[in-house]
Amino acid sequence: MFDVLNLYAESQPSVNPxxxxxxxxxNTKPAWFSDLAISILEQRFLDWEWCIxxxxxxxxxxxxxxxxxxxxxNVKVEELTxxxxxxxxxNRALELASGEFVCFVDHDDVLARDALLRCVQALLNxxxxxxxxxxxxxxxxxxxxxxxxxxxxxxxFRGVMFVGHLLAVRRDLALTVGGFDPGFDGVQDFEFFLxxxxxxxxxxxxxxxxxxxxxxxxxxxAAIDAxxxxxxxxxxxxxxxxxxxxxxxxxxxxxxxxxxKIVPFRRSTEPRVSVxxxxxxxxxxxxxxxxxxxxxxxxxNFEVLCVDNDTSDPIAxxxxxxxxxxxxxxxxxxxxxxxxxxxRPFASGDYLVFMNNDVEVVTPDWIEQMLYHAEQDEVGAxxxxxxxxxxxxxxxxxxxxxxxxxxxxxxxAPADSDGYAGSVSCAREVSAVTAxxxxxxxxxxxxVLGFDEHFFTAYQDVDLCMKIRAKGKRIIYTPSxxxxxxxxxxxxxxxxxxxxxxxxxxxxxxxxxxxxxxxxNFDLAGCNYxxxxxxxxxxxx
Amino acid sequence: MVAVPFNKESFEAVRDARYRAxxxxxxxxxxRFFRDGRGPDVLHxxxxxxxxxxxxxxxxxxxxxxxxVHLEDNEPHLLSCALGMPWEHIASMSEAELDxxxxxxxxxxxxxxxxxxxxxxxxxxxxxxxxxxxxxIPTLELWPSADQNLxxxxxxxxxxxxxxxxxxxxxxxxxxxxxxxxxxxxxxxIYLAVAVLNRExxxxxxxxxxxxxxxxxGPDERWAxxxxxxxxxxxxxxxxxxxxxxxxxxxxxxxxxxxxYRFPSxxxxxxxxxxxxxxxxxxIGLQMVHGxxxxxxxxxxxxxxxxxxxxxxxxxxLSKRLAAGARQFFEERLSWDRSVRKLSEFYGSKxxxxxxxxxxxxxxVPDLLALARSTAR
Numbered sequence: 001m002f003d004v005l006n007l008y009a010e011s012q013p014s015v016n017p018x019x020x021x022x023x024x025x026x027n028t029k030p031a032w033f034s035d036l037a038i039s040i041l042e043q044r045f046l047d048w049e050w051c052i053x054x055x056x057x058x059x060x061x062x063x064x065x066x067x068x069x070x071x072x073x074n075v076k077v078e079e080l081t082x083x084x085x086x087x088x089x090x091n092r093a094l095e096l097a098s099g100e101f102v103c104f105v106d107h108d109d110v111l112a113r114d115a116l117l118r119c120v121q122a123l124l125n126x127x128x129x130x131x132x133x134x135x136x137x138x139x140x141x142x143x144x145x146x147x148x149x150x151x152x153x154x155x156x157f158r159g160v161m162f163v164g165h166l167l168a169v170r171r172d173l174a175l176t177v178g179g180f181d182p183g184f185d186g187v188q189d190f191e192f193f194l195x196x197x198x199x200x201x202x203x204x205x206x207x208x209x210x211x212x213x214x215x216x217x218x219x220x221x222a223a224i225d226a227x228x229x230x231x232x233x234x235x236x237x238x239x240x241x242x243x244x245x246x247x248x249x250x251x252x253x254x255x256x257x258x259x260x261k262i263v264p265f266r267r268s269t270e271p272r273v274s275v276x277x278x279x280x281x282x283x284x285x286x287x288x289x290x291x292x293x294x295x296x297x298x299x300x301n302f303e304v305l306c307v308d309n310d311t312s313d314p315i316a317x318x319x320x321x322x323x324x325x326x327x328x329x330x331x332x333x334x335x336x337x338x339x340x341x342x343x344r345p346f347a348s349g350d351y352l353v354f355m356n357n358d359v360e361v362v363t364p365d366w367i368e369q370m371l372y373h374a375e376q377d378e379v380g381a382x383x384x385x386x387x388x389x390x391x392x393x394x395x396x397x398x399x400x401x402x403x404x405x406x407x408x409x410x411x412x413a414p415a416d417s418d419g420y421a422g423s424v425s426c427a428r429e430v431s432a433v434t435a436x437x438x439x440x441x442x443x444x445x446x447x448v449l450g451f452d453e454h455f456f457t458a459y460q461d462v463d464l465c466m467k468i469r470a471k472g473k474r475i476i477y478t479p480s481x482x483x484x485x486x487x488x489x490x491x492x493x494x495x496x497x498x499x500x501x502x503x504x505x506x507x508x509x510x511x512x513x514x515x516x517x518x519x520x521n522f523d524l525a526g527c528n529y530x531x532x533x534x535x536x537x538x539x540x541x
Numbered sequence: 542m543v544a545v546p547f548n549k550e551s552f553e554a555v556r557d558a559r560y561r562a563x564x565x566x567x568x569x570x571x572x573r574f575f576r577d578g579r580g581p582d583v584l585h586x587x588x589x590x591x592x593x594x595x596x597x598x599x600x601x602x603x604x605x606x607x608x609x610v611h612l613e614d615n616e617p618h619l620l621s622c623a624l625g626m627p628w629e630h631i632a633s634m635s636e637a638e639l640d641x642x643x644x645x646x647x648x649x650x651x652x653x654x655x656x657x658x659x660x661x662x663x664x665x666x667x668x669x670x671x672x673x674x675x676x677x678i679p680t681l682e683l684w685p686s687a688d689q690n691l692x693x694x695x696x697x698x699x700x701x702x703x704x705x706x707x708x709x710x711x712x713x714x715x716x717x718x719x720x721x722x723x724x725x726x727x728x729x730x731i732y733l734a735v736a737v738l739n740r741e742x743x744x745x746x747x748x749x750x751x752x753x754x755x756x757x758x759g760p761d762e763r764w765a766x767x768x769x770x771x772x773x774x775x776x777x778x779x780x781x782x783x784x785x786x787x788x789x790x791x792x793x794x795x796x797x798x799x800x801x802y803r804f805p806s807x808x809x810x811x812x813x814x815x816x817x818x819x820x821x822x823x824x825i826g827l828q829m830v831h832g833x834x835x836x837x838x839x840x841x842x843x844x845x846x847x848x849x850x851x852x853x854x855x856x857x858x859l860s861k862r863l864a865a866g867a868r869q870f871f872e873e874r875l876s877w878d879r880s881v882r883k884l885s886e887f888y889g890s891k892x893x894x895x896x897x898x899x900x901x902x903x904x905x906v907p908d909l910l911a912l913a914r915s916t917a918r
Contacts, residue, residue, distance in 0.1 A: 044633065114633070121629050454737060454844055497764040498736050505730050505843045508795060 017049035017074065019120055019168065020097030024089040025052055025066070025107040027059040032108040032214060035141065037069070039110045045117035053093040054079045055086070087180035087188045094171065094179055103168035104189060108214040110137060111166070115210040119168040128200040129169045129193075133208055133519070136215040143212060146531075147421065150428070151516035152203040155373070155476055158238045158251070159260050159426030161190040166211035173199060184237055186230050191237040198244065207520050235260055249372060255425050256418040261480075262427060264372035270301040271375070273367055274349030274442070278307045278330075278339035279357040283315035285486065290323045292360040299367035302353075305346055307339040337451035337460040340435070344442075344450060351375075352442050354435040354461070358486040359386070366481035370439040373427070373476040380473025381440040381465055383433020384481035385424075391415045394485045396423070397430035397477040398462060400507075400515040402527040405500055406432060406462045409518065409527050415482075420529035427478040431469070431515050435461030436485050444468065457496040459503040466507050542574050542581065546592050565592075569599045580604030583888050585664070587611050589653035592645040597656065607892040610657055611683070612673060613666040615802035616648040623647055662891040664884065666804040667824045673802075681887045684825070686875040687809040691778060694815035694868055695785035702786045706770050707746050712738070712854050715748040715787035717780050718807050725757035727793040732758060732765040733843035734791070734850065739768050743851060748783055750775050784814035788860075789850055795840040796823040809875045815868035817860050819849045828874070832859065833866040 021040060025033070040050055052075065057063055063079075070077040076096050080089065094102060101123050105111060115132065122130040135146040149162050157163060167189065177195045184191035197203060231253055238251035238260045254261040275293065279286055286306075293304065304325040310332070311317055320327045326346055330339050340354055351374055353367070363369065370382045386395035393413045400406050409430075410419055418425045435451075438461060448467040451460045465475050504511055514520055523532040543552070543562050552562040563572060574580050584606045586593050597608065621628045624642060631650055634642070643649045654675060657663055662679040665671055671680050699709075707713050714735060720728045731747060738745040747769040758765045772783065784790065790811040794800045800823040808825055811818050812834075820826040821841035831837040836853060838845045853860050 117633055118629075121633075454741070456740070497759055497761065498733065498740065501729060501733050501759070502737070502843060505726075505733050508726060508842065509797065 016047060017099045018047040019045075019049075019101040019103060019116055019123075020099035020171065021048055021050045021116075022090060022093040022097060022102050022104050023050065023052050023107050024055060024086050024093060025057065025062070026055040026089075027057045028062050028107040030061050030065055032139075033062065033065060035110050036105065036107065039113075040105075042113055043111065043116045044114055045120055047120075048116055049074045049076065049097070049099060051076045051093040051096045052078070053089045053096065055089045056080055056083045085182050085185045087182040087185050090188070091179040094174060097171055099171060101168055102171045102174060103166055105211075106165070106214070108216070109165065110141070110212040110214070112208075112210040112212070114208075115166055118206050118208065118210060119166065122204040122206060123168060123170070125204070126202060127204040128173055128202045129167065129196060130204040130206060131163045131168075132166045132206040132210040133521070134165050134211040134213050135209045137212040138214075139216055141212075145215075146209050146521070148207065148519035148521045148529075148531075149205060149421075150519060151205045152197075152201070153429040153517060154197060154201075155474070156422075156426060156428035157194070157197070158241065158262060159254065159428070160422040161187065161234060161258060162421055163190070163193050165213060167193065169196060184233055187233045187237055190234065191240075194237055194241045195244075198241070205516075231258060231260075234258060238262075247372075247376070254422070255416070256422065259418070259422050259426055262372075263480075264368055267368060267371075270299060271351060271371070272349040273299065273302040273351045273353055273371070273439070274343075274347035275302055275304045275353040275355055276307065276340055276343040276347065277304065277325075277355050277357050278309065278334075278336060278343075279311065279316070279320070280309040280334065281311050281313040281316050282357060283313050283319060285358045286316055287319050288360050289355075289357050290319065290325065293355075294324070296361045296364045297367060298364040299371075302367060303347070303349060305343045306357075307343050309334045309339060335453060335456050336435075336458075337453040337455050341450045341453065344445065347442065350442055351439055352445055353437065353439045356436040356485065359437055360484040362387070362484060363480065363482040366483060367439075369478055369480040373478055374439045374441060378472075378474055379476055380444055380468035380471065381433060381438055382476045382478060382481075383430070383439075384437045384483055385415070385477070385479040386434065386436060386483055386485035387415050389484060389486065393417075393424065394487055395434050395436065396479070397428070397517075398432035398434060398465070399518045399524070399527055400431045400462075400511055401524045402515075402518075403525060405503065406459065407527055408434070410529070411527070413528070423529070425479055427476060427480065428517070429474050430477045430517055431475065432462040432465035433475055433477055434485075435464070436487075437481070437483050440468070444471070444473070447471070455499050455502060457494065458499045460499075462503055463506065466510060544568055544596070546596075565596045565599075569596070569603075571603070581606045583607050583609060583892065585609040585611060586656070586660075588613065588648070589616065589656045590646060590648045591643060591652070594649070594652055594656050595645075607661045607888075608656075608659055609662050609664060609888065609891075610660045611664045611666070612670045613803065615670070615798050616653060616673065617650065618798040618802070620647050620650065662887055664887070667802060669802050669824070679887070679891050681883060683880055683884060684875055685804060685806060685809060686877045686880060687813050687871075689813070689877070692781050692810050692813035694813070695781055697785050697787075701782065705748065705772075705783075705786060707748070707786065708744060711744040711746040712788045712850060713746050713748055713786055714789050714791055714850065715784055716791060716807075717750045717783055717810070719751040719754060720757060721754040723799075725755045729757050729765075730793040730841070730843045730846060731791050732769065734846035735768045736764055737843060737847045738850060741847075743847075743854075745850065746770060748772065748787060750780065750783055780810065781814065784811065784816065787814070787816055789853055790814065790816045790818045791841070791846055791850075792818065792820045792826075793841045793846060794821045794823060795842060796821060800824060809871060812867045812871040812875065815864050815871075817853050817863035818867045819846055819853075829870060830866070833862060834870040835867060836863060 054066055066077050069075045103119055119130050133148050135143050137143050177199050180188045180192050235251045242249055249262045249264045252261045252263050305328055306320055306325045307328045307330050308320055309330045328343055328346055330342055373379050373382045388394045393410050393415060395408045396410045398406050399409045410424055452463050455463055521531060523530045543560050544565060546565050549562040549564045586597050589610050617628050639649060658675045660678055663674045664681045664683040668682050674680050716731050735745045735747045749769050750772045752774055792805050792808055804824055818835045820835045820837055822837050822839050826837050829835045836849050838849060
C-alpha cells in the first residue's frame with residue numbers, strides 16, 4: 001500500500017473528475033486491492049475519482065487500507081454500518097459519485113492503462129454507454145481467456161450476459177433507470193444493463209481487452225456456478241424485460257450454462273405468411289421440400305408460391321401442379337432476385353418467407369419461432385439455423401468480410417453446439433442471413449424495393465439485409481427455427497464474380513467498417529471465431 | 542529548383558522542364574541551390590510528411606527561408622488507414638510510441654501540425670483541406686490543371702474507334718491512368734459498371750491505359766477484361782486521342798474521408814476533352830453543376846455509374862450539354878496560368894506577413910481529437 005500511496009502522489013489526478021470509478025468492497029484481499037489501485041493510478045486519463053463503498057468488511061488489514069485511502073483527494077470511501085448486499089452498496093457509490101460518467105470495477109480486478117481514456121472518448125462521442133472486451137487473470141496476474149464481444153446486440157444480450165466488464169455509463173441515466181436492484185444480487189450488473197439499454201440504444205463497444213477479471217477460487221470467473229444458481233436469476237431478469245417490452249415470450253434455461261432461451265408464447269393470432277420458393281426441375285429436392293413443409297409445419301395460416309423457371313422435368317411439373325401451391329411461371333434466364341420479386345404481387349401474406357427448394361423443415365414450429373422476431377418493430381429480417389444433412393451447421397448468420405466477401409459463420413460446427421459465447425445456441429443480431437430461409441414483413445420488403453435484380457445469382461440476400469439495416473432495422477438469427485439446407489444442390493458450383501464484386505462495391509463503406517457483430521480480433525479467413533493474431537494479454541499493473 | 546527525396550533522374554522524362562532537380566541528400570550536404578550561391582527565399586513543402594518535414598528542418602539549419610506547405614490529402618485519415626488504428630488511439634499515443642510507429646512517407650500527427658503552424662502560408666488542393674490547417678495560418682486553394690497545349694478537345698472518328706477495336710454499337714468509356722493501392726477499388730467500380738451494363742443488355746467497352754500495380758479484379762479477371770480494351774502504358778501525348786473516342790468519361794469514388802479531401806488528378810484531363818463526365822459529389826464535384834458541367838452522383842459506385850451511362854447515352858441533348866459544360870468548366874476554372882498567378886501573389890503577400898520562425902520556438906500543439914472530429918464525415 002505504501003507503493004500505492006507514493007504512486008498516487010506522483011500521478012496527480014484532476015480535481016474535476018469526468019468519470020467516477022465505482023467499486024463495492026467486502027473483505028478484499030489487500031494484495032488484489034493494491035493491484036486494482038495501482039492500475040487506477042496508472043491510468044493515462046487523469047480526470048477520475050474513485051468511489052469505494054465497503055459492505056461491512058471484517059478484515060482488519062483491509063480496513064486499514066481503506067482508512068489510508070480515505071484521506072486522498074479524488075478517492076471517496078464510505079463504510080456501511082450494516083451489510084446491505086452488492087446492489088445497495090453499488091447504489092450508494094453511485095450517489096457518492098460526482099462524475100458525468102461512471103464505470104463499475106470489481107474490487108479484485110484490474111484495469112488496462114487506457115481503459116478510462118477509451119471509455120471517456122467513446123462516451124464523449126455521443127454514446128450513453130460503452131463496454132469493452134476483457135480477459136481473466138489469476139492470483140499472479142497471468143492472463144488468459146480473452147473474451148471478444150460483438151457490437152451492441154439487445155436480442156443476444158437476453159440470451160447471454162456478454163456485456164460484463166468494463167461497463168461505463170452516464171451517471172444521471174443510471175440513476176434515472178433506478179440503479180441496481182437488490183432482488184437480483186449476483187446478476188445485478190446484467191439486470192441493471194437490461195433496464196439501462198431500454199432507455200437508450202447509443203451503446204458503443206470497444207474491441208480491446210481493457211479489463212482483467214480475477215479468476216480465483218470462488219469467483220464466477222473461475223467457475224461459472226461458483227455463486228449458486230445464477231441461471232434462475234438471469235432468467236427472471238430476462239422475463240421481467242420481456243414483460244416491460246411487451247414481448248410475447250418467456251425466458252427459460254438454455255441448453256448451456258448461463259444461457260437463456262427465449263420461448264415465444266402460444267399465439268392467439270396467426271398473420272398470414274407467404275412462403276416463396278424459386279424452383280427449376282430437381283423433382284426429388286422439390287418433393288422433399290414441399291412434403292416437409294406441409295407435413296411438419298404446425299403454423300396453419302401460410303401459403304406457398306413456387307416460381308417456376310422453365311421446369312421441363314415431368315415429375316417436377318407434376319409436383320408443382322398437384323401440390324397446394326401457387327404455380328407462377330418465370331420463363332427465360334434464371335435470376336434469383338427477379339424470381340422472388342415476381343412472386344411478390346401474388347403473395348397475400350403480411351410476412352414473406354424466402355426459401356430455397358433444397359430446404360427441408362425440421363422444427364415444426366419454425367414459422368412461429370421466426371415470426372416472434374419478425375413481428376417486432378425494430379426487426380427487419382429473421383434467419384434460421386440451417387443444417388447440412390450430416391447435422392452440422394450450414395448457416396448460423398452471415399459475417400461481412402468473411403473470406404473476403406460475406407459468408408456463413410460457424411459453418412461445419414455441430415448443430416447442438418453453443419458456439420462462441422452462445423453465438424450458435426442463442427438468438428442474436430447478425431449483419432445478414434441467407435435467403436435460403438428468411439422471413440420479413442411484406443411492407444418492409446416493398447419499402448426497400450425488394451431484391452436488387454442487378455444481382456443475378458448470389459449475394460442478393462446480403463444486399464437485401466444491408467438495405468434493411470440501412471433503414472435502422474436489426475437482422476436476427478434464431479436457432480429455434482431449424483431446417484436442413486442441402487446448399488447449391490440445385491444451382492451447382494457456378495460462382496458469379498460480378499455479383500461478388502457488386503456486393504463489395506455497393507456496400508464498400510460498410511465492408512470497410514467491418515462487421516459490427518464479429519469482433520475485429522477474430523480471423524475473417526476461417527470465420528469461426530478464431531483469433532486473427534495473438535491478443536494483447538499484457539496486464540498493465 | 543525541385544528537391545526530391547531520391548531518384549532525381551526520373552525528372553529526365555519531363556520535357557522542357559523549367560527547373561533543376563536535386564535530391565535531399567545533396568542539398569543538405571551543401572550543394573548549390575542557385576547560381577548565385579544563395580539558398581531559397583521560399584521553400585514550398587509538398588505535404589507535411591515526415592520525410593519532407595525532416596528535410597525542411599535540416600535545411601533550416603543552413604538557410605533562412607519562408608516556408609509554405611502544400612496539402613493534397615487527408616493526412617490523419619491516411620495515417621489511420623496505414624496503421625490500422627482509429628485516429629483517437631493515435632492522438633493519445635506518447636511521442637516515443639509515435640516516433641516508433643510513423644513511417645517516413647506519412648505525416649506525424651504532432652510534428653506535421655507543428656510544421657504547418659510555422660508556415661507563412663498553406664496551399665490546399667481542395668477547400669476541405671483547410672480544416673487541417675492551424676488557425677491563423679493563411680491558406681490558398683490551388684487547383685491543378687492539364688497542359689492546355691496538349692489536352693484539347695479532339696474530334697472523335699469512327700475510324701479511330703475502329704482502329705482501337707471498339708465495337709460499333711458499344712458505348713465507349715475511357716479511364717486513362719495507373720491502378721495502385723489508393724485507387725484500385727474505384728477503378729474496379731468502372732470495370733464492374735461496364736460488366737453490369739453488358740450483362741443487362743447495354744453493350745459497353747472500357748478503354749483503359751496505364752499499368753496495374755495491384756491485383757484488383759480477383760484471381761480470375763475474365764469477368765472484367767472481356768469488356769475492356771487494355772492499351773497499357775502510352776505516351777502522354779496520346780492520351781487526348783484516347784479520351785476523344787470515348788462516349789463517357791468516369792471519375793469513380795464515394796464521398797468520405799478520402800475523397801472529400803482530394804483532387805482527382807485525372808479530372809482536368811477528362812474535362813478538357815469536352816466529353817460527358819460522371820463524377821461523385823465530392824471534392825471538385827461540389828463545385829460543378831449537375832447536368833451542366835458533369836453528371837454528379839451522390840456516390841459514384843458501379844451501379845450508379847451504370848445507370849448514369851444509360852441515362853446519358855439515351856438522352857442526346859443531355860450528352861451534348863454535358864460535353865460542352867465539361868469543356869467550359871475546364872476553360873474557366875482549371876488554368877495553370879491562373880493557379881500560377883494566385884500562387885505567386887500568395888508568396889509575395891505572405892512572405893512579408895510572418896517572420897521566419899526558428900526550430901527553438903514551440904508552437905501550440907492542437908487538440909488532435911477535435912481535429913479528427915472536424916474531418917469526420
